[in-house]
Amino acid sequence: MEKLSKKAKVYLALVFFILYAPIFYLIFYSFNSGGTMSNFDGFTMEHYAAVFNDTRLLIILMNTVIIALLSSLISTAIGVLGAIGIVFLRNRKMRNAVLSLNNILIVSPDVIIGASFLILFTMIGVKLGFASVLISHIAFSIPIVVIMVLPKLQEMSSTLIDAAADLGATKRDILTRVIIPYIKPGIFAGFFLALTYSLDDFAVTFFVTGNGFSTLSVEIYSMARAGITLTINALSALIFVITLGLVVGYYFFNQRARNSIGTGGH
Amino acid sequence: MKSKGARSFYLIPYYIWIALFVIAPIALVVYYSFFDLQGNLTLENYQNFFSSVYLRLTLSSFWYAFLVTFFSILIAYPTAYWLTKTKHKQLWLLLIIIPSWINLLLKTYAFIGIFGLYGPANKFLAAIGIGEQQILFTDFSFIFVSVYIFIPFMILPIFNSLDKLNPALMDASRDLGASSWMTFRKVIFPLTINGVKSGVQAVFIPALSLFVITRLIAGNKVITLGTAIEQQFLVTQNWGMGSTIAVFLILFMIIIMMLTGQREKGGSANGKTK
């Protein structure tokens, strides 16, 4: 392997610096007692205290987590079954058509998803609030789950299913004892991604949420539009740490799963 | 056959989802685009779209999206290329991706501080003698922040296509007498063009439609199609016009997907047999 030139190293260092500087900038000022993001007056934890003392913010946080967990659970269930159904579709054209439809929501810009869902909910009379946000999150997470599960299903040799049937397994046994355990890493990946998409979503929620209901990102948006409040900085620091924890945790979980199942079967 | 019934049973909730949340919303957007504020069936919205205001808006939206995509490629390609040459490349890649997991709002918010009148960017400009400038609410800030947000999404596909490249091809090219630059132009770039195309897909369409960055960084100027849609739906409450812009955004999206779409052949080949 050729070694990186000095120029390359400086370049990469610069890219990493620019990528991380704003994040650490935010976190740094979350400890600023001065109340601005330009002059660091002194160290304080008061903005963190403000986060934890703000009941409204805590309720919003709860809403966000509940929406994320519920939507990713439900979308994982629907998505996994859908992916299994898709793989077993005999008709090639039909399968490709379904897959194209599946991918529409993935490539669609958030504004379009948000706007069209807003029309849909108004038309069928779903009250804007918890229900509409939850349904929207389920809706945009399903195709992500399908995409994460499909490769695992496609990689599964069809002889495994033959083998299970050969050993006396019924359709139900095949699903619960062979297919689901085999694609488990894909299911977890799908669930995890759906969770992060839901936690991360702003645009769709912004369109379909009503007056009384808010998620964290919508709340941050309205706070940020009002100007700089270091509460947001404290929140970002917390979110950054939690995100990092989730990513690292997921990474190790994946590694472990790969080691135990890994290359088996071939 | 018995199995067929059982299998389509899995698909029932999924098909309901497709009907309700994929097909119905698009149909509704198209349907609404034919109604004016009073609920009359009309082509007025389409007439409006072809007026100079919206045409200029579309053009500027495309121009900004083009600039954002262009600078993203310019920065991302060398980054991806050199990343593949690092020792723990997967770890470095993970580090590139982590910022993309942080909510876009927060990153944008950070730039309100950084580009602010008393922020570090202006302090730096003052220090090198240029003096304080209004950076926030300018085109520069909008493009800079957008590029910042989208860079990981450009690096990832390019990295993947570079990583899949069979190193023997580079050796072969050198062996046949090509210089490093020729090797890059004639071998590496053509073989990784699909990665660039995926990156363009991941950047150009969102750049057309984002409204968060414009709202927070570019002031209240309506400079992208996304902002226009948000404006029509949530501020002016003119769903008909909003839907019309959305219809065009969907059309543009389809065109871009087709232009950057990859034929299976070239995509999987990549110089390496699977």
Add this chain to the structure above:
Amino acid sequence: MDTSIIRFENVSQIYDGAGPVLNDVSFELEKGKFYTLLGPSGCGKTTILRLIAGFITPTKGDVYIEGKKVNNIPANERQVNTVFQDYALFPHLNVFENVAFGLRIKKLKKAEVERRVKEALEFVNLKGYENREISEMSGGQRQRVAIARAIVNDPEVILLDEPLSALDLKLRTEMQYELRELQQRLGKTFIFVTHDQEEALAMSDEIFVMKAGEIQQSGTPMDIYDEPINRFVADFIGESNIVAGEMIEDYRVRFANKEFECVDQGLNPNEQVEIVIRPEDLEITSVSQGKMAVTVDTQLFRGVHFEISTIDEVGNEWLVHSTKKAEVGSLIGLDFDPEAIHVMRLNESEEAFDARLESYGAEADEK
């Protein structure tokens, strides 16, 4: 006593838009024997296996297992187990759980499952490997797990779909012995699919040679080797010299511009035929002592023997396996017994061929 275990009656398998994969195949298999379906890829041998296992239903005709029509009985209700080409071991289960899979489905008692799995693993020499992950097993070991997983269910028939094709040569030969021995110990019917003729010859009680969805010939390995029915079988099984010839009268055949004595009879006078002589039946001698004079074209050393390619005066190529060396370019003589000449009629059906061979036997007995 009924010894038949599997019967195919005029079975055809046709997939949409393509020609038949199986074309009107009928046969009957007996209990406790080792059968091999042999043929090139795409000949329909795996289709037969999948029909027996129940993964597919025949387009036409009927499949019987132990006298019962099973066309519409799904795979999971058949007393038949398969060893798959890629082994199809469940990567999420360890060795023990893979073998126990079928027993757990049947909801057997825990102790019973444990006893039978242990026994099956012992049978395939994998004692002590219970808690290994599949990914930790070598190719040969996976093979054994797959066999244990099949035999643990105590099926009447075990189907083996090219199970040795993924192993290297040495291991493959070893497993051939083991499989043959295993079959004899278990006394079950084995149906083995392969495209490797050596494997088929070494292991089987009976071989079915297949081509393009039809059974060309069936019989013991020796029958098929010594008396191939047609050019395809002769060519597919072992190496052979096949040349055009003419049957002059009973016991006299003409080829390579000469007349020879042979043991075949009952054909029409002057009938056009094909002649097969195996390379190992040809012996190198001097030109004067040989029945045929040939020129040595090329020679390869194969370890056990020399493979010598020679050409006779009319341009037929004769491959000779000989422990003696020959000189390239020289003229040598070839000698062979009348029994070494095997005469094949063009387009003869298997029934007619069998009847003809039978008549030789009867004749020989009279003599």
